[in-house]
Amino acid sequence: xxKDLIKLDLLPTSWCxxxxxxxxxxxxAMVMDGLGLNHTNSTVISGVGCTGRLAGYMNVDGIYTLHxxxxxxxxxxxxxxxxxxxxxxxGDGDLASIGGNHLLHAARRNPDLTVLCNNNNVYxxxxxxxxxxxxxNTKTVSTPSGATYDPxxxxxxxxxxxxxxxxxxxxxxxxxxxxxxxxxxxxxGFAFVDITCQCIENNGRRLGFNSAYEMLQHFRRTxxxxxxxxxxxxxxxxxxxxxx
Amino acid sequence: MRHxxxxxxxxxxxxxxxxxxxxxxxxxxxxxxILVLAAEQAVKDTNxxxxxxxxxxxxxxxxxxxxxxxxxxxxxxxGPGFTLMQEAIGYAHEVExxxxxxxxxxxxxxTGMPTMPAQQDIVQTNxxxxxxxxxxxxxxxxxxxxxxxxxxxxxxAEESLSPVILLGDAFVGHLNEVVDLDDIELEVIPRTRPxxxxxxxxxxxxxxxxxxxxxxxxxxxxxxWLTKVKARHEKVASRYSDYEFSGNPASDTLLISYGIxxxxxxxxxxxxxxxRPIRMFPMLGDELRNHAQGYEKIAVIExxxxxxxxLVEHELKRDVIHVPLLGGRINLDLAKQGLKEKLExxxx
Numbered sequence: 001x002x003k004d005l006i007k008l009d010l011l012p013t014s015w016c017x018x019x020x021x022x023x024x025x026x027x028x029a030m031v032m033d034g035l036g037l038n039h040t041n042s043t044v045i046s047g048v049g050c051t052g053r054l055a056g057y058m059n060v061d062g063i064y065t066l067h068x069x070x071x072x073x074x075x076x077x078x079x080x081x082x083x084x085x086x087x088x089x090x091g092d093g094d095l096a097s098i099g100g101n102h103l104l105h106a107a108r109r110n111p112d113l114t115v116l117c118n119n120n121n122v123y124x125x126x127x128x129x130x131x132x133x134x135x136x137n138t139k140t141v142s143t144p145s146g147a148t149y150d151p152x153x154x155x156x157x158x159x160x161x162x163x164x165x166x167x168x169x170x171x172x173x174x175x176x177x178x179x180x181x182x183x184x185x186x187x188x189g190f191a192f193v194d195i196t197c198q199c200i201e202n203n204g205r206r207l208g209f210n211s212a213y214e215m216l217q218h219f220r221r222t223x224x225x226x227x228x229x230x231x232x233x234x235x236x237x238x239x240x241x242x243x244x
Numbered sequence: 245m246r247h248x249x250x251x252x253x254x255x256x257x258x259x260x261x262x263x264x265x266x267x268x269x270x271x272x273x274x275x276x277x278i279l280v281l282a283a284e285q286a287v288k289d290t291n292x293x294x295x296x297x298x299x300x301x302x303x304x305x306x307x308x309x310x311x312x313x314x315x316x317x318x319x320x321x322x323g324p325g326f327t328l329m330q331e332a333i334g335y336a337h338e339v340e341x342x343x344x345x346x347x348x349x350x351x352x353x354x355t356g357m358p359t360m361p362a363q364q365d366i367v368q369t370n371x372x373x374x375x376x377x378x379x380x381x382x383x384x385x386x387x388x389x390x391x392x393x394x395x396x397x398x399x400x401a402e403e404s405l406s407p408v409i410l411l412g413d414a415f416v417g418h419l420n421e422v423v424d425l426d427d428i429e430l431e432v433i434p435r436t437r438p439x440x441x442x443x444x445x446x447x448x449x450x451x452x453x454x455x456x457x458x459x460x461x462x463x464x465x466x467x468x469w470l471t472k473v474k475a476r477h478e479k480v481a482s483r484y485s486d487y488e489f490s491g492n493p494a495s496d497t498l499l500i501s502y503g504i505x506x507x508x509x510x511x512x513x514x515x516x517x518x519x520r521p522i523r524m525f526p527m528l529g530d531e532l533r534n535h536a537q538g539y540e541k542i543a544v545i546e547x548x549x550x551x552x553x554x555l556v557e558h559e560l561k562r563d564v565i566h567v568p569l570l571g572g573r574i575n576l577d578l579a580k581q582g583l584k585e586k587l588e589x590x591x592x
Contacts, residue, residue, distance in 0.1 A: 064448035073309030080313035
């Protein structure tokens, strides 16, 4: 049962009602359950902030690392324990901003890691400041007149190397999300899953959404599946691009 | 067998003797040849894992991950690299991770004088990261001691479940001496915590309870945890109250020095009583107090502007004269000159 992979006695989680992290955790647990991954053969390593709490709710050995340092910790764990399945769950701010240098070089070295990026376009836990993925002109508490710069292009960053695995999905597209996680776990290298996720309390309401449901419906309307064999995902497409 | 061995090399060989099997680092003078030795070791022995990290932040966090995965891990750095590693050192204290940081000091602040020796990270070693923590730190002054205290650092890390800092300087690190390392026999303390992949534990940098569950607003849980950790560190430190003392009934002054400076001022033993701490932190307390008794003056000579002197003053609750040797120039003439000025007397 996938529920065996979650510390049910710790529920409810510390996440806000409507947060998408619970869905990411459930889908990860379902994938792990399906692949026979458990506390004897896998570890979940998470970053700081809301996403950082995820490892603590999983029934495996988990690490909550420092801000941005998820990947160096995970890469070392994998090097020491090659038989262990190492799954990283970290936020967009953690991976692409404060840990940006580590992301660049971990992807280059291509260790066998599965990286799930909870991409909510904002620094959620600290109260809704602009992050590296915040779209230009978005109003946040640290960009009161709109974000000044274009967001980082994670797909292009991940595709910089000769070998890559980049999946784009959303919390609305549950089966697609699960499939992306499954394919990423099976990928023999650095597999990055960019998961668009709603942060209703510290981003969505400021953008005019009244509920997490409205944000999910927005994801449903915005994102379409990329055609089979697509080599590049458009900004409104979900899918997987890879090169082994 | 007697060999010509360099200080940095002896640190590395001591780490191997202690069972180290993981190194992550970023090249930085004057510690770089330790990284090079680790890279060569990984080629010779596939059980020894090596990462040349993208920066010191990554290196310091990698040795923490490696330790949690079951390896005996270490890094080597200097000056600004050690500063970058401070966040990980605090994290390792919160998560209770045994690992070893070698810091081969040079002149700072910032890039400073990269190849010149100094002892400028004394305060940073004890207080460099955020929060309250109680690091164990050692400072050898010879090639043989580099080997011995590398083993000791790994042992103390296992016993205290914390990152232990081994200090050196550009002189000690690059010192060549003929030694027989086989003569140095120390017990090696094995890892006790099971590696990742054997439980359902949560290792977090958040304040947490015994089970590892975050307790971020519970002062009682936090105080209980800190008290427990502090007591453990003090207990481990008490096993390694290492120092050297040579009394001098004819002198009214106790001269305190450590690391390379203690080698330089050794000839002054005929003029002063000499005290050399080897365990730098936690500060030697009773040992310092006992040996300071009977001496009218206490002077600390060190290659910084009074960092250890201030801590000795605090420990002894007495005025301490500080004699700085700055800018990477450390020799007996400068030491005599500094002492003469501060003590206002001739130093033969």
